[in-house]
Amino acid sequence: MSTSPELWLREHPQVRTIRAAACDLNGVARGKRMPIASALKTLSDGTKFPMSVLSLDIWGEDIEDSPLVFETGDRDGLLFPTERGFVPMPWLEAPTALLPIWMFHEDGRAYDGDPRHALARVSERYTAKGLTPVVAVELEFFLIDDSGRHLQVPVSPRSGKRRKAAEILSIRALDAFDTFFTDLYEYCEIMDIPADTAISEAGLGQFEINLVHQADPLKAADDAWLFKQLVKGLARRHGFAASFMAKPYEDYAGSGMHAHFSVLDRTGKNIFDDGTERGTDALRHAIRGCMDAMHGSALIFAPHLTSYDRLVPDAHAPTEICWAYENRTAAIRVPSGPPPSRRIEHRVSGGDVNPYLALAAILGAALNGLEDKKMPPEPITGSAYAQDLPSMPTDWASAIEAFDKSEQVKRVFPQQLIDNFLLTKRQELRDMDELTRQEQVEIYLDTV
Secondary structure (H helix, E strand, O other): OOOOHHHHHHHOOOOOEEEEEEEOOOOOEEEEEEEHHHHHHHHHHOEEEEHHHHHOOOOOOOOOOOOOOOOOOOOEEEEEEOOOOOEEOOOOOOOEEEEEEEEEOOOOOEOOOOHHHHHHHHHHHHHHOOOEEEEEEEEEEEEEEOOOOOOEOOOOOOOOOOOOOEOOOOHHHHHHOHHHHHHHHHHHHHOOOOEEEEEEOOOEOEEEEEEOOEOOHHHHHHHHHHHHHHHHHHHHHOOOEEEOOOOOOOOOOOOEEEEEEEEEOOOOOEOOOOOOOOOOHHHHHHHHHHHHHHOOOHHHHOOOHHHHHOOOOOOOOOOEOOEEEOOOOOOEEEOOOOHHHOOEEEOOOEOOOOHHHHHHHHHHHHHHHHHHOOOOOOOOOOOHHHOOOOEOOOOHHHHHHHHHHOHHHHHHOOHHHHHHHHHHHHHHHHHHOOOOHHHHHHHHHHHO
């Protein structure tokens, strides 16, 4: 941030309460409410809560067989503010700010179970090679009336009507919720979230907002994490829900978080650009790295039971491990455009992902590919759904096992995070099986 956190508080005297929160493995904000005096102490001395808190299950329960709980006495980690500083929370009634924090050991070492540290590790690998990833994400979400037994599109505040139709790139659909989107853009500016264009999408009450590219993966992930909190909080203030759940409606496309990235060298040149539409060998090396890691990383891109409802053929989501130029049926797309902006679009992640883990998995795999210097297969043409291609795991249990066995995953993530994530997902898999579909939807609708 441009000013110090202490100065920010002095410049915003109306803010009287603080939420200090870290991102857990499911992308949920975990932390404390505190007065200004405690927040000031946190800036210098940090704050503590149990290390186990960053790997709770989706219900916020301890992982029963985690060594972080009873085996080690549920010991504390020490959390310090990230470089983001204080961020307003304008969807709340009282003037409040969020202080993003991340976890360390008492001796100052980064805690390997913190997803933000996982992305920082990947970013540091790029820096060591004189490379800078430039990253942007597109976030799709649904506006939903969840007041009744069945989910449906909210009533438009403008017309008082409920239009039950998917309207791709419809200005009318955007205008129907104009007050919501007007507030959303205003609050993004207040929170320093670089929101770009908004469109209506293919699902009922589904929209997408692009965030502007950042030459800092941590800033890009911070923006996405904060954006999801803002959208969900603001929607409730407007009288309906917003959800990044992968696929709340069976008969309509689900929501993704597409990630776009290029890589700059020390001189600021895009290493994917060779002056043509084809791009460089480095482009193809990065693509190969992403493809090699895709099967094992599916649990990162589709982390929940209902994530796999989205990953089905002919539903605008990738199911096969392949790449292509300007082809949205492929898992990896190379968009057209001027050669200096040549980039990769990774299309696998659902809207329900943890942005830190997703970007770490994507950028880490791409860097593995740049190191290995292997070529991918030829790009596909036509529909990926109609071709015999390697596929990603089709269900949650298979993705958990693939994640456990993947050597590519081990090249990207520290072993402690892998172990914690597996324990968390296996407990959720066991407990979700006891719930009805409606109960499953209810837990995911607000949390992810």
